[in-house]
Amino acid sequence: MPFVDNIGFLMSRASGQLVRATNAALAEDGLRVRQYSVLALVCESDAGLSQRDLAEVLALDPSQVVALVDDLHRAGLVERRPSPADRRTKLVVPTERGRGVAVRVGERADARLADQLGALSDSERDTLRALLSRVIGLDVPAV
Amino acid sequence: MPFVDNIGFLMSRASGQLVRATNAALAEDGLRVRQYSVLALVCESDAGLSQRDLAEVLALDPSQVVALVDDLHRAGLVERRPSPADRRTKLVVPTERGRGVAVRVGERADARLADQLGALSDSERDTLRALLSRVIGLDVPAV
DNA sequence: TATTGTTATACTCTATAACTATA
DNA sequence: TATAGTTATAGAGTATAACAATA
16 A cells, blocks of 8 residues: 555644644634643633643643643633642633633634535544544444 | 544544654654655655655655655665756655665554554545545545 | 755744642 | 642754755
């Protein structure tokens, strides 16, 4: 099989393409996809997420999460709140402005992503989503 | 739809995982996946590939290809040959040693990749390959 | 004029190690 | 002793701009 059909190569190219397109969609709000992923996650959460939770979900090193939360905090989009249960833990929660930005840029990012996936039908997108989830080990493998 | 089901996010995580695993497989030969991709491509080619060809196939900037070819040349795995047709163009061709290394590390890299895709059946891998090709626009979209 | 390869530069991402404060 | 967050640092990847040689 020729190298250009290597799944790792195809995945890397596709990922780069999607990240570039998403970054372009987020750029006018001064965000990049990694910062936005943190913002989107904490907006989905009720009580806020610890930085450790964020690191695990995003598969990032905790030290990287520090920098991303710093960026969002500097932009006034999130705050760090002390956890009532554990004084080591800081819960990252969105500000009002952060919630608004998340909705707005989320829509633009989703639209851009949809453009990138234009060649795929809805059911093909579902298939792709399921296969990717299996690759990263989030779902149980078929027995 | 929760952010963790975002196709861009899943793609990015999957890509990172595959690249990491492949880099680990190539490490004992002092290669990384980007260098290996150049080596693999020129080994498939009969007459060698120009750096411009490589940049296009790999979706890299030509200046990045310069650095990758430099690395491989320093390791004695490829050579730059003047093109008979165009004195601006340099054809990148593997050395004998380069061909040997490509076969050996290619097998290890393929095995590692197969491990990473362990949860997927053969037909699912084909499906994934086809969907990724469509995303990056290599294939004609379904009409 | 346009293209091939090249150099230079800056920024982002990734990977580790070590430190602090709490548990 | 282990965990959450943090700082620091180095290396790899990405993105542009500009240049020389050649077409």
